Amino acid sequence: RYRTNLGKLQTAIGMKPNARPTAYSFRHTFIDELKIANTPEHIVAEIVGHAHPNITFGRYGKQANIQQLNEAVNKFPSVEVK
Template sequence: MKVKAGIAKDARLSFDRADLGKVLNLTALKREAQKHAWRYWLPLLGRATGARLEELCQLFTDDIITLQGTPCIRIDDTHKEQKLKNESSRRVLPIHPELIQLGFLSYVENVRLSEAHRLFPDLEARRDQLGHAPSKWFGRYRYKHGVCDPRKTFHSFRHTFIDDLRDAGVQDSLLKRLVGHVDGSMTFGVYGSRIPLEAMLNAITGLDLHITQ
C-alpha cells in the first residue's frame, strides 16, 4: 500500500481548462518575460507542442525550420550540447498558428539577428540540464496563479497535449510521432518526404490552447 500511495502522490496530472487559463495568461507571462524571454515562450511552446521541457530549452535557432512550406520545430541532437531521451524523440513538429500570431517567428528572427545560436541564450545549464531553472520558476509561477496541486508541473503540458489529441480522435500512430514515442508501425524516415506533415499540422491546429488575455 505504501508503494501504491507513493506512485499516486508522484504521478503528474494533466491541466484542466481552468488551469490552462491561469498559467497561459498573456498578461502574466509578459510580466514574467521582462526578466527572461523564455518565461513567456516556454509555457506556450509546452502547451502547443507537448514537447519535454529539456527538448525546448536546448533548441537552437536553426532548429526552427520550414518544411514543405510549413514552419516547424526540429527536435534533434544536431548540436553537441543537445541530447535526446531516445531515438524516437527525434522528430519535426509543425508550429501552432496561434504561436505564429503571437510573434514566435519574429522572436526567433530577433534572436538570430543578435547572433545568438541558442533559442533561449540566457539559459544556463545546472546539473547538466538547461531546464533546471525553468522548472523551478514554473513551479513558483503556477502556484502563484492558483494551480497548487504539486502533481501539476511543466510536464503536465505534455500530458494535456496527449489527452486532448486523443479526445479529438487523432490516430495513435500520428500522436506517437508528435510526442516522440516509439511506434513499431513507423517504417519511414523522420525527415523523408513521407512525413505526414499535413495531418500533423491539422491535428495541432485543431488544438485549443486555452490562452487568456
C-alpha cells in the first residue's frame, strides 16, 4: 500500500517513472539517517519491523561518516608521548 501511494504521489508531482526514488531507497535513507542520529539499533529495528535487530545496521546502515569517526576517537583523552 505504501509503495502504491508513493507511486501515485510521484506521478502527481510529475516525476517520471524511471527517474524517481523507490520505496526501498527511502527505507535505506531513513535507516541511514537514524544511524547518523545515533539512534540505538534495537530501536531502529523495531521502527522498521526487523525481527532480528542485529541485521538493521549491518544490512542497511551506511558506514559511519568522518565526523562520527572523529567524535568517537576524540572521546579518548590524549596521551603525550615523550
